[in-house]
Amino acid sequence: MTAMGAQRIDDDRALRTTAKVLPEHARGHNRSLVLQTLYRSGSQSRADLARETGLTRVTISDLISELMGESLVIELGQREESRPGKPATLVDIDRSAFQIVSLDLSGHALLRGAVLSLDGDVLDSAELELVGARGEEAFDKVAELLSRVIAQTTAPILGVGIGSPGIVDRAGVVRNAPNLGWRDLPLQQRLQDATGLAVLVCNDANAAALAEHSFGGADHDLLLVKVDHGVGAGLLIGGRAVFGEGFAAGEIGHVVVGTDAGPLCACGKNGCLEAWLSAPSLTAAIAAATADAATPAAAEQATHHILAEAGRRLGIVLAPVVGALNLWEIVLSGPTHLLDGPLSLATVETLRKRTMADITGDLTLRMTTQGQDIVLRGAAAMVLSGRLGVS
Ligand SMILES: [Zn+2]
DSSP, rough: HHHHHHHHHHHHHHHHHHTTOOOOHHHHHHHHHHHHHHHHHOOHHHHHHHHHHHOHHHHHHHHHHHHHHHHHHEEEEEEOOSSSSOEEEEEEEETTEEEEEEEEESSSSSEEEHHHHHHOOOEEEEEOOOOOOHHHHHHHHHHHHHHHHHTTTTSOEEEEEEESSSSEOOOOOEEEEGTTTTEOOOHHHHHHHHHHHEEEEHHHHHHHEEEEEEESSSSEEEEEEEEEEEEEEEEEETTOOOOTTTTTTTOOOOBBBBBOOOOOOSSBSSSBHHHSSSHHHHHHHHHHHHHHOSSHHHHHHHHHHHHHHHHHHHHHHHHHHHHTTOOOOEESSSOOHTTTTTTHHOOOHHHHHOOOHHTTOOOEEEEOSSGGGGGHHHHHHHHHHHHOOOO
């Protein structure tokens, strides 16, 4: 046997040793498995659950008792049986026992909040104008909106999920959010201390990608491009958000596209993706071209050209990402009248031209199904995943 072969066997053994599961971890894992099965498949008998999860009947009964004790699971009565014998009692997650509070801080002028059910449906909502608030003043606005939404709940709160613009680390510290004037703001900790609730904060585009995965039927590998005042992206690989070394994965807005300069960006560079693609950039470019056009037909043609050019630029930025990660699913979130049409068609065409056909054979690019509640629903998905282990 070669030295290399021996090394490989040792590595295998090392992997097995470290993968050993401790009893308390196993219990947590089994608990999540039961909750996940009920969350996705709906009411089941204990025997169904044992069959579906591969756990023993005894383990299932113990876990169901524990979850019933926490009001997370309820018995729903007995199933009509065609077979003779004692009919089985159905259990399910008590979907009305808890609610989730979500905030979307990504709006340029407006903060949005909502009460959501465990199924991710918006039950009630509230809004607060930012009116140019920045720094501590912006934090106060967020805290005010949060207490307003908390007051709107009608059941115990499972947790609070928040999608914030900018760079957010895994402890929910907003490292940098220029629009809100935040730098190293421990948003998660401060709101947790203020409310006594479990609070989870993540980047808005990451939240959007989670919403698409949990509620939009997206696959486990997904790139979501969020276009509004800026341009950002959320990336899921194997159903998990990718954060990056500096927690800025997906920050594609200030990547310069091409070598031909391009429009001046707010960051000082020329030709950033954001300068081509953000909603204000596109709206301004279309307004200028339309004003110069001699006829309505010429105006329409100019608009088409601007949107298609922006779509090509997006395709140029995404092509290496799609190639490197072998992504098949790209979702766009933002103003439909700008994104859905010449822009998205040009993006997908550019992606196909610039990547290997074998890789992008099944590539789809589509608009989100989550509408304008996408960040709110994604923040709720983060709470479900963080608190119950379901997604
Ligand atoms: Zn820039």
